[in-house]
Amino acid sequence: MPELPVYFHMQPGATLPNIGYLAPFRAVVIIEEEVSIEWRDDVSNWLVNSGCLYMMAWGLDCTLWDDSVDWANIGQFPFEDIPEDRFVVTTWHDSDPLDEVFYFCKHTAAHPIVELPQAILLHIARNESAGPMLNAYSRA
Numbered sequence: 001m002p003e004l005p006v007y008f009h010m011q012p013g014a015t016l017p018n019i020g021y022l023a024p025f026r027a028v029v030i031i032e033e034e035v036s037i038e039w040r041d042d043v044s045n046w047l048v049n050s051g052c053l054y055m056m057a058w059g060l061d062c063t064l065w066d067d068s069v070d071w072a073n074i075g076q077f078p079f080e081d082i083p084e085d086r087f088v089v090t091t092w093h094d095s096d097p098l099d100e101v102f103y104f105c106k107h108t109a110a111h112p113i114v115e116l117p118q119a120i121l122l123h124i125a126r127n128e129s130a131g132p133m134l135n136a137y138s139r140a
Contacts, residue, residue, distance in 0.1 A: 005119035009128040023051020031059035032125040044068035102140035
């Protein structure tokens with residue numbers, strides 16, 4: 001696994017960039033701002049359609065993010081079972097410190113079928129914080 005993930009900062013409602021080139025990947029979604037239900041659903045679909053196969057949610061309403069990504073994954077296969085290599089594992093970490101979530105992402109989060117060499121940090125916040133987030137991840 002690479003030492004550092006790719007960091008993406010987004011403000012709520014932002015346009016979603018192309019991240020499909022990183023697939024397959026695991027993602028830590030760090031939620032520090034309130035978002036609309038519609039935008040959360042858009043982001044969840046974007047993650048799943050871009051190749052996220054393991055999503056860890058931390059921060060505000062992280063349990064809702066976990067559910068939203070689950071529904072996005074189910075929505076890809078509405079009339080059949082989700083193939084094992086397309087199943088998105090989701091976790092939420094509402095009582096864990098962020099550094100423990102980073103440790104979990106680096107050392108424990110593994111898909112049962114697909115190797116996930118790339119991690120991304122999706123930071124939903126008012127201000128960008130790439131340096132501190134990447135430093136915290138590297139220390140985990």
